[in-house]
Amino acid sequence: MVDEKIIRDIYELLENRRDNPINSYTSKIMKDSNKKAEDKILEKIGEEATEVIIASKNNENLVEESVDLIFHNLLLLVYKQIPLDDLLKEFEKRNK
Numbered sequence: 001m002v003d004e005k006i007i008r009d010i011y012e013l014l015e016n017r018r019d020n021p022i023n024s025y026t027s028k029i030m031k032d033s034n035k036k037a038e039d040k041i042l043e044k045i046g047e048e049a050t051e052v053i054i055a056s057k058n059n060e061n062l063v064e065e066s067v068d069l070i071f072h073n074l075l076l077l078v079y080k081q082i083p084l085d086d087l088l089k090e091f092e093k094r095n096k
């Protein structure tokens with residue numbers, strides 16, 4: 001059973017990639033301090049959302065494409081310096 005701590009581990013890794021850039025995909029996409037970086041991430045979210053729709057209609061790769069979409073949304077939150085706990089608290093608030 002995989003523990004959901006993986007999400008926090010990835011989030012913290014992405015925060016490290018943002019603050020201590022290396023030669024990697026996520027550091028590169030976040031490195032531009034201007035709007036360009038945000039637009040690039042948003043473009044990927046749009047692409048990945050489309051890939052989720054196609055995967056669902058085709059009944060294939062839905063898990064992989066969902067991870068790509070969720071990953072890029074987490075990358076956006078990290079880039080916008082939104083703490084993971086803000087996301088988790090919002091889920092908790094809605095969990096009636």
Ligand SMILES: N=c1c2ncn([C@@H]3O[C@H](COP(=O)(O)OP(=O)(O)OP(=O)(O)O)[C@@H](O)[C@H]3O)c2ncn1[C@@H]1O[C@H](COP(=O)(O)O)[C@@H](O)[C@H]1O
Pocket residue numbers: 010013014017024025026027067068071
């Ligand atoms: N979970 C991911 C993850 N998911 C997807 N991606 C990258 O996101 C990019 C775009 O994903 P796509 O599926 O769109 O890949 P693509 O090449 O465009 O191909 P298509 O699927 O669009 O045809 C690819 O380069 C993937 O490698 C990810 N890159 C990183 N992570 C995590 O983030 C950590 C830090 O990543 P790096 O800083 O790049 O080492 C890694 O250790 C992982 O835990």
